[in-house]
Amino acid sequence: MVADKRRSEQPRDVLGRAPSLADTLAARLREELASGRLKAGERLPTEQQLSQTYGVSRPIVREAVGRLKHDGLVLSRQGAGAFVADPKASSVFRLDVANFSDKGDLRHIVELLMAVEASATEHTAERHSDADLATIRARLNEMQAAIDRGESGVDEDVAFHRAIIDATGNPYFRDLSEFLDRRVRTFIRTARANSARLAGMAQIVQGEHQAIFDAIVARDPQGARAAAETHLKNAAARLAIYLDR
Amino acid sequence: MVADKRRSEQPRDVLGRAPSLADTLAARLREELASGRLKAGERLPTEQQLSQTYGVSRPIVREAVGRLKHDGLVLSRQGAGAFVADPKASSVFRLDVANFSDKGDLRHIVELLMAVEASATEHTAERHSDADLATIRARLNEMQAAIDRGESGVDEDVAFHRAIIDATGNPYFRDLSEFLDRRVRTFIRTARANSARLAGMAQIVQGEHQAIFDAIVARDPQGARAAAETHLKNAAARLAIYLDR
DNA sequence: GATAACCAAGTTGCCTGACAAGTACGGTTT
DNA sequence: AAACCGTACTTGTCAGGCAACTTGGTTATC
Numbered sequence: 221m222v223a224d225k226r227r228s229e230q231p232r233d234v235l236g237r238a239p240s241l242a243d244t245l246a247a248r249l250r251e252e253l254a255s256g257r258l259k260a261g262e263r264l265p266t267e268q269q270l271s272q273t274y275g276v277s278r279p280i281v282r283e284a285v286g287r288l289k290h291d292g293l294v295l296s297r298q299g300a301g302a303f304v305a306d307p308k309a310s311s312v313f314r315l316d317v318a319n320f321s322d323k324g325d326l327r328h329i330v331e332l333l334m335a336v337e338a339s340a341t342e343h344t345a346e347r348h349s350d351a352d353l354a355t356i357r358a359r360l361n362e363m364q365a366a367i368d369r370g371e372s373g374v375d376e377d378v379a380f381h382r383a384i385i386d387a388t389g390n391p392y393f394r395d396l397s398e399f400l401d402r403r404v405r406t407f408i409r410t411a412r413a414n415s416a417r418l419a420g421m422a423q424i425v426q427g428e429h430q431a432i433f434d435a436i437v438a439r440d441p442q443g444a445r446a447a448a449e450t451h452l453k454n455a456a457a458r459l460a461i462y463l464d465r
Numbered sequence: 466m467v468a469d470k471r472r473s474e475q476p477r478d479v480l481g482r483a484p485s486l487a488d489t490l491a492a493r494l495r496e497e498l499a500s501g502r503l504k505a506g507e508r509l510p511t512e513q514q515l516s517q518t519y520g521v522s523r524p525i526v527r528e529a530v531g532r533l534k535h536d537g538l539v540l541s542r543q544g545a546g547a548f549v550a551d552p553k554a555s556s557v558f559r560l561d562v563a564n565f566s567d568k569g570d571l572r573h574i575v576e577l578l579m580a581v582e583a584s585a586t587e588h589t590a591e592r593h594s595d596a597d598l599a600t601i602r603a604r605l606n607e608m609q610a611a612i613d614r615g616e617s618g619v620d621e622d623v624a625f626h627r628a629i630i631d632a633t634g635n636p637y638f639r640d641l642s643e644f645l646d647r648r649v650r651t652f653i654r655t656a657r658a659n660s661a662r663l664a665g666m667a668q669i670v671q672g673e674h675q676a677i678f679d680a681i682v683a684r685d686p687q688g689a690r691a692a693a694e695t696h697l698k699n700a701a702a703r704l705a706i707y708l709d710r
Numbered sequence: 711g712a713t714a715a716c717c718a719a720g721t722t723g724c725c726t727g728a729c730a731a732g733t734a735c736g737g738t739t740t
Numbered sequence: 741a742a743a744c745c746g747t748a749c750t751t752g753t754c755a756g757g758c759a760a761c762t763t764g765g766t767t768a769t770c
Contacts, residue, residue: 222717240723242531277725279524282752283531286487290532298751308651313522313644315558315637328635335584335638336577343576388572392560393580399558409762483751511721522754527723543722544761 241276242283247272249284253293253304264294264302301390317403326407330459333400334452336393337381338445344387345436345444352387353437359383360433378405380429384436407459421458428454481659486521489527493519494529498538498549509539509547562648571652575704578645579697581638582626583690589632590689597632598682603679604628612667623650625674629681652704666703673699 249270265273270281285302288294292310296302315330324441344352359380366373378401385397413424428451437445484492495504510518515526533539536649537555541547556643563576603624611618623646630642673696680688 244721246535268750277483279527279726280724282524283528284563287532287535288533290491297733297749298731299749301733301750302680308647310644312564312647313560313641315640317556317558328637331584331588331633331635332581332637332641335580339576339580339583388576390576392573392577396558396560396577399555402553403556487752513721524755525753541722542762544720545763546721 231435233271237383238329241280242287245270245280245284246287249288250293253288258304260304262304265300315399325346325457326404326459329400330404330452330456333397333404334449334456336397336400337385337425337452338448340385340388340390340393340397341432341436342441342445343390343393344384346441347437348387348436353385356383356387356433356436358378360429363426363429367426371422373422373426377425377429378402384432404459413414425451425455486525487532488527490515490519490525491532494533495538498533500660503549505549505551508547508620509549511546560644571649571704572701574645575649575701576698578642578649579694579701581642581645582630582697583693585633585635585638585642586677586681586693587629587686587690588635588638589629590684590688593632593681593684597628601625601628601632601678601681605674608671608674612671616667618667618671619650621672622670629677649704670700 249264258264264270267278267281268286269287271278274281285294285296287327289296289302290312291314292312293305293307294302295305302374317325344356348356359376359382363373363376363380366376380403384393384399388394428447431447432444432451435447494509503509509515509530512523512526512530515530516523519526530539530541534541534547535557536559538550539547539551540550562570580664589601593601604621606626608618608621608625611621627639627643627645630639633639673692676692678697679691682690
């Protein structure tokens with residue numbers, strides 16, 4: 221495993237990256253499936269045919285079809301062929317956040333994040349263990365310590381929310397909100413970077429955190445949900461400020 | 466950005482399909498990344514090295530790495546190599562529902578479904594158009610018609626909820642709840658198949674639908690959320706009955 | 711001596727051709 | 741008519757090779 225010394229030179233994938241042939245072919249086939257020209261259970265053209273139709277080699281076709289298989293859209297049997305999978309039976313879900321810079325898109329993401337986090341907070345309020353509570357309290361204190369040190373506390377902020385979500389014991393909540401959180405909060409982080417009003421705002425955020433924590437301690441699900449919702453709503457509002465500049 | 470430890474790549478024993486080499490290799494590499502032996506920004510071994518290390522041909526390595534690229538875990542630049550992607554920057558999320566028969570897993574799924582649908586219903590109540598409302602009403606009537614014909618109305622049930630979700634205009638709500646819905650409701654459908662108490666229950670369900678619809682019409686977000694929550698909670702309870710038998 | 715142009719090795723992207731393993735279908739045999 | 745079998749077809753895998761691109765060091769130039 222050779223280490224790359226120039227870590228700052230992380231390749232920018234989003235822009236400038238020419239899509240590979242397999243990528244474009246996979247996209248076209250996906251379109252073909254979505255359009256309904258190929259129905260569930262039907263057989264796809266053979267790799268040979270596909271390679272001729274689209275003018276690429278068979279390994280490329282294999283790679284493209286392999287992705288569809290990976291995403292649960294097709295199934296293949298050696299010797300028989302590849303078949304369109306029944307969407308009802310598909311067990312994988314794929315979420316693509318393509319154009320994150322788009323403001324409408326960001327709003328949609330935040331809405332989903334709010335739905336998940338508010339519900340998770342509610343659940344945690346009604347079924348947390350003592351150990352869960354101790355962890356959450358520790359994160360809350362760390363956030364305060366970061367603020368006292370004059371830092372933004374964004375990382376501690378994330379950790380606090382994550383502790384709450386983890387306490388639900390629901391891996392789907394955990395994974396989904398971790399993903400959404402990362403997307404939204406890295407956005408916030410970069411947006412905040414040039415801001416001067418950092419210190420005061422962090423303390424306001426902390427106050428909202430305290431309200432959430434108190435409701436959890438009191439085992440008050442409704443209150444916890446409400447506190448989480450206002451917190452997230454405020455966060456979205458604060459975010460909007462930076463978006464408009 | 467991957468959601469699950471129970472990767473579907475390894476034990477695809479569902480239909481007896483032996484996992485392909487590319488599948489298993491992809492799973493091993495994924496493990497390698499998740500374990501942290503390879504950190505973000507580092508370069509992966511070359512395809513040549515990988516093919517020697519794991520004793521497979523280079524096309525197989527390409528296919529495996531291609532899946533990691535597809536899932537946003539790896540980025541590659543022609544001539545330079547393949548690099549571990551920064552999870553923070555990853556823009557794809559993958560949700561794997563591997564062992565759906567597991568009861569705990571089903572509960573987690575239902576919890577997520579409830580979170581998404583309740584929030585979506587709330588949003589629709591506060592910002593629906595007349596056209597949205599007309600569509601939802603149509604679905605409600607179709608459900609009633611199905612019940613009057615003595616059918617279970619499961620399809621119409623799904624369509625009703627889907628109309629509400631669509632009205633939010635949030636594609637992430639739509640896609641996610643469609644996926645979860647499909648998983649849960651096909652389960653319900655098969656569970657219900659042998660049940661005799663079908664007719665009466667369908668009418669009860671319809672009553673809950675009516676409550677949701679009324680709250681939406683009244684543009685009462687809180688009421689809509691509450692109605693949706695009770696409906697989903699009841700649905701989960703009804704489901705539990707069939708699970709326990 | 712510092713800087714710019716350049717070259718060679720290494721790497722991924724893609725291709726052709728081939729063989730093995732498994733499947734489907736039609737013809738043959740019983 | 742039913743069971744059997746062989747052949748063509750399809751996917752899974754491998755080997756080797758060329759083109760495009762990146763990188764780092766070397767050489768040429770000022």
